[in-house]
Amino acid sequence: xxxxxxxxxxxxxxxxxxxxxxxxxxxxxxxxxxxxxxxxxxxxxxxxxxxxxxxxxxxxxxxxxxxxxxxxxxxxxxxxxxxxxxxxxxxxxxxxxxxxxxxxxxxxxxxxxxxxxxxxxxxxxxxxxxxxxxxxxxxxxxxxxxxxxxxxxxxxxxxxxxxxxxxxxxxxxxxxxxxxxxxxxxxxxxxxxxxxxxxxxxxxxxxxxxxxxxxxxxxxxxxxxxxxxxxxxxxxxxxxxxxx
Amino acid sequence: xxxxxxxxxxxxxxxxxxxxxxxxxxxxxxxxxxxxxxxxxxxxxxxxxxxxxxxxxxxxxxxxxxxxxxxxxxxxxxxxxxxxxxxxxxxxxxxxxxxxxxxxxxxxxxxxxxxxxxxxxxxxxxxxxxxxxxxxxxxxxxxxxxxxxxxxxxxxxxxxxxxxxxxxxxxxxxxxxxxxxxxxxxxxxxxxxxxxxxxxxxxxxxxxxxxxxxxxxxxxxxxxxxxxxxxxxxxxxxxxxxxxxxxxxxxxxxxxxxxxxxxxxxxxxxxxxxxxxxxxxxxxxxxxxxxxxxx
Ligand SMILES: Nc1ncnc2c1ncn2[C@@H]1O[C@H](COP(=O)(O)OP(=O)(O)O)[C@@H](O)[C@H]1O
Ligand SMILES: [Mg+2]
Numbered sequence: 001x002x003x004x005x006x007x008x009x010x011x012x013x014x015x016x017x018x019x020x021x022x023x024x025x026x027x028x029x030x031x032x033x034x035x036x037x038x039x040x041x042x043x044x045x046x047x048x049x050x051x052x053x054x055x056x057x058x059x060x061x062x063x064x065x066x067x068x069x070x071x072x073x074x075x076x077x078x079x080x081x082x083x084x085x086x087x088x089x090x091x092x093x094x095x096x097x098x099x100x101x102x103x104x105x106x107x108x109x110x111x112x113x114x115x116x117x118x119x120x121x122x123x124x125x126x127x128x129x130x131x132x133x134x135x136x137x138x139x140x141x142x143x144x145x146x147x148x149x150x151x152x153x154x155x156x157x158x159x160x161x162x163x164x165x166x167x168x169x170x171x172x173x174x175x176x177x178x179x180x181x182x183x184x185x186x187x188x189x190x191x192x193x194x195x196x197x198x199x200x201x202x203x204x205x206x207x208x209x210x211x212x213x214x215x216x217x218x219x220x221x222x223x224x225x226x227x228x229x230x231x232x233x234x235x236x237x238x239x240x241x242x243x244x
Numbered sequence: 245x246x247x248x249x250x251x252x253x254x255x256x257x258x259x260x261x262x263x264x265x266x267x268x269x270x271x272x273x274x275x276x277x278x279x280x281x282x283x284x285x286x287x288x289x290x291x292x293x294x295x296x297x298x299x300x301x302x303x304x305x306x307x308x309x310x311x312x313x314x315x316x317x318x319x320x321x322x323x324x325x326x327x328x329x330x331x332x333x334x335x336x337x338x339x340x341x342x343x344x345x346x347x348x349x350x351x352x353x354x355x356x357x358x359x360x361x362x363x364x365x366x367x368x369x370x371x372x373x374x375x376x377x378x379x380x381x382x383x384x385x386x387x388x389x390x391x392x393x394x395x396x397x398x399x400x401x402x403x404x405x406x407x408x409x410x411x412x413x414x415x416x417x418x419x420x421x422x423x424x425x426x427x428x429x430x431x432x433x434x435x436x437x438x439x440x441x442x443x444x445x446x447x448x449x450x451x452x453x454x455x456x457x458x459x460x461x462x463x464x465x466x467x468x469x470x471x472x473x474x475x476x477x478x479x480x481x482x483x484x485x486x487x488x489x490x491x492x493x494x495x496x497x498x499x500x501x502x503x504x505x506x507x508x509x510x511x512x513x514x515x516x517x518x519x520x521x522x523x524x525x526x527x528x529x530x531x532x533x534x535x536x537x538x539x
Contacts, residue, residue, distance in 0.1 A: 064429050088435030100430045104422040112416070113423055114434040161435070 011037040014073075015165065015196055016061075021070035023053075023060040023220075030056050032220040033070070038165075043187065043197040045207040048217035049243055054200040055097050057217065058167045061198075062094045063087045074165070089117045093158035097169035097200070101150045103143040107134060110142040111157045118162030127156040130186060148179035155186065166190070169200045184209055204231075204238060216241045251509055257388040259505040265394055265463070267501020268401035269456050271494045273478040274485060275405055276452035278493035279412070282425045283445045286336065286347030287487075292475025293355040294450045297324050298457020299466045300362060303373050313376040313462070320458045321451035328450030332443045355472075362468035370465030397459050404455065405494045412490050421445065425488070480523040486536020496534060 011017075014037035023031035031053050038044045046054045059065040061072050063084040072079040079087050088094075093114070102110055111124065111134070128135045131152040137145060145153060151171055158166065168187075172180045180203070187197060187210045201207040207214060208231050216224040218241065226234050273291060280288045288294075301320045305311035311319065331354065339346045375393045382391040412418040424431045424438050432438045457471075464470055478497075485496030500519050508515040526534060 062433050064433055084429070084432045085435045085437055088433055094430075094433050096430065100427060102423045102426050104426055105419055109416075109419040113419060113431075115436060117435050158434075 011039065013039055015040045015075060016198070017071070017073045018057075018061065019071040019073075021057065021060055021072060022068065023056050023065045024067040025056075026066065030220050031060060031068075034060075034217070034220070034222055036215045036222050036225075038196055038198055040196055041191065041194055042212045043191050043199060043210050045199045045201050045204075045211045045214045046217050046222075047201060047204055047207060047214050047238070047242060049241075050202075052217040053220040054217050055169055056220075058094065058096075058169050058198070058200060061087075061167060062092065088161075088163070091118050091163045092165045092167065093117075093161050093163035094167045095154045095158055095169060095171065097173065099150050099154040101142040101145070101153055103141060105142050106138065107140050107142055107145065107153060108138040110153055111138075111160070114157050114161045116160065116162050118164070120164075121162035122159040124160065127159055130159075130189070131156050148175050148182075151175060151179070151183065155183070159190070164195050166195055166197045168197060170202065171199070172201070172203055172206050180206060202242075204242065254388060256509050259509045260502065261388070261390065261394060261505075262508070263502040263505020264398050264498065265501070266504060267498040268398050269460060269474065269497075270478055270481045270501050271405050271497025272401050272452055272456040272459075273475070274482045274493040274497045275408060275490065276449035276456075277478065277482050278485075278488055278490055279408070279452070280446055280449035281482075282488045282490075283421060283428075283442055284332075284336070284340075284347070285344055286339075286351065287344075287479075288446075288449065289348055289352035289475075290331075290355045290358065291351075291449075291453050291478070292471030292473075293358040294324055294328065294453040294471070295457040295460070295474065296362065296468060296471035297327070297358065298454030299373070299461040299464075299470060300366070300457075300468075301454070302458045302461045303371055303466045306373065313458070316458050317455065321455045324454030324457075325447040325451030329443055329447040331450075332446040336446065337439070337443070359468050359472060366468060368468060370467040373461040373466050375462040393462055397463065400459060401456075404452070405497075408452070409490055409494060477519055480519045482533075483523050484519070484526045484533060486533020489533070489535035489537070492533065492535025 016038040018034055018036050021031055021034040022029070034053070034057050036044070046057060048054050056065060060068040061079065063079065063082055068080060070080065074090055074092060077090060079090065102113070105113065111127065133149050134153055134156060137149065142153065143150070155168065155171060171183050184206060187199070190197065191210070199207065199211060208228060211228050213228060214226045214231070215222045216226065224241065226238070231238070273295060277288055277291055280286065298320050301323055302313070302316040305316050305319065306313070335350060336347060339350060379393040379396050382389050383395070412421055420431065420436060420441065424436070424441055428438050460470065481496055481500050482493065484500065485492040500522070503522070504515055504518055507518040
C-alpha cells in the first residue's frame, strides 16, 4: 500500500487525482481509501477481482454513489460534493458496466441522448463511421442490438458530448473476441485523438494492449501500481492478485 | 337491425356520443396520471382536485375578470400547472427517497384540503359556466343531432392526447423523458438536470388535468366535488390500461367511455359498474394492465 501511495504521489501533473476516496452503499463501507492518478492523454486501468470495488470507484467519481468522502480533483477542481450532472458538465463521461442502453429509445435516440457538455465532440457521422454496425440499426429499439453493438452504442454516444475524459466499466465483458479487438482498436484510436481513459477490466491481456498503467484494486483499496512496460515482469504477482 | 333489437338508433348514437365525451375526460386525466407516474413513480391522488381547480379557475376568470373561455383554455393550464410546480418543489420532492406510499398519502391529503377550501368558499350546489357563443347550438348529422360543444370537446381531447403522445414518443425532449423514466441516475450522469425535468413533468400532468377541467366547465356544473366523483373511475381506467403507458392511457380512456355508453344502451343497470367489473377481470387476468409492462 505504501508502495502504491509513493508511486501515485510522484505524479504531479494529473488530470484526475483521486485521494483517500471512501464510499458506501447505505451502511456498507465499500471503498476504503482509493488513491490513483491519471495524466492527460493516458489510458489507465483498474484491475481486480469481482467485488473489489472498481465499479464503485467509477460511480464515486461520477457522483452517483450515495455517500462518498475523500478527494477527487479533476482539472484542478474538487468533484466531491458536486451533483452528477455538474460532474458530467465538467467534462467526464461515463459508460456503465451494464451499458445503460434505454429500451424505450431507438438506437438513434440513444446515440443522440447525452447532451454536449464541451465543444469538439465527435459528430454523429464520425461515431457511425467508427461503429458502422450501428448505422444499419438506427431505427431499432436500443435493447434489440447484440451485446457488442450495445457496447458500441454505449461508448459511441458519450463520444459526441465533447467530454475528453472517459470512465469505461468493463467494455469487453462477455463479448466475442472479434468485438473485443474492435473495441481495443477504438480505444487506441481515441487515445491518439487525445482522449483520457480510465478503464475497468478483468481481461488484463486486453488491458495490456491499450493501457499506460495499471492500478490493482482489492477490497476497496489500490494495493499496487504497475506501469504497462513492467507488466511482463510482474505477471506472477498479477496472477496472484487476480486469482487467475 | 337496431329496431330488431328494440333499440332506436337515436338512443344508440346518443349514448355512444355520451360515452365518447366521458371517454375524452377519462383519456385526458389518465394520460396526465400516466405521465406523472412514469417519471415520478407516484400516483397523483390530487389529480381530481386539480381538474376541479381547472374548472373553477376558468369560472373565476370569467366571473371576476371577464376573461372568456378561449383565453381560459390557455391561461388555466398555465396557472394550475404552476401550482403543481410549487407543490412538487416544496413537498413531493422531499418524499422521493421514501416509499411511494408517502407520495400517494401526501397528494391524497392535498386533494382533501383543496376540495375543502373550495367547498367552504363556494358551497356544493354548483356554479354555471355557459357554453361559448361560437360553440352553442348543434349540427344535424342526419343520423343524429350533435351539440357543437360536445363535438368540440371530443376533437380537442383527441388533438391534445395525440400531441402529448407525439411529444413524448417522437421528439428529443420526449426521449429525455423516456430515458429518465427508465434510468434517472444515468440520465443525470449525462449532465441532464433530472430534478427540473421531474418538476416540469408534474406541472405538465397537472396542466392536462386543469385543461380537462376547463373543457368540462360548460358541460358539468362547476362544483368542488366534480373531480372526486370522476377520479375514482379514472383510477380504474388507469389500472385497466396499465400504469405508465402513454398510448395505453389514451386508448383505454376513450375505449372505456364507449364501453360504458354501450352498456347504458344494452344493459342500463350495469353502466355504473361496468368499468369496475372490467378492472377486476383485468387485474385477475393481466395484473400489469392491458398495455402495462411487467417490471
Ligand atoms: N448496489 C449495491 N448495494 C450494496 N452493495 C453493493 C452494491 N453494488 C456493489 N456492492 C458491493 O460493493 C463491493 C464492490 O462492488 P463493485 O464495485 O461492483 O466491484 P467490482 O466492480 O470491482 O466487481 C462488493 O462487495 C459488492 O458486493
Ligand atoms: Mg464491476
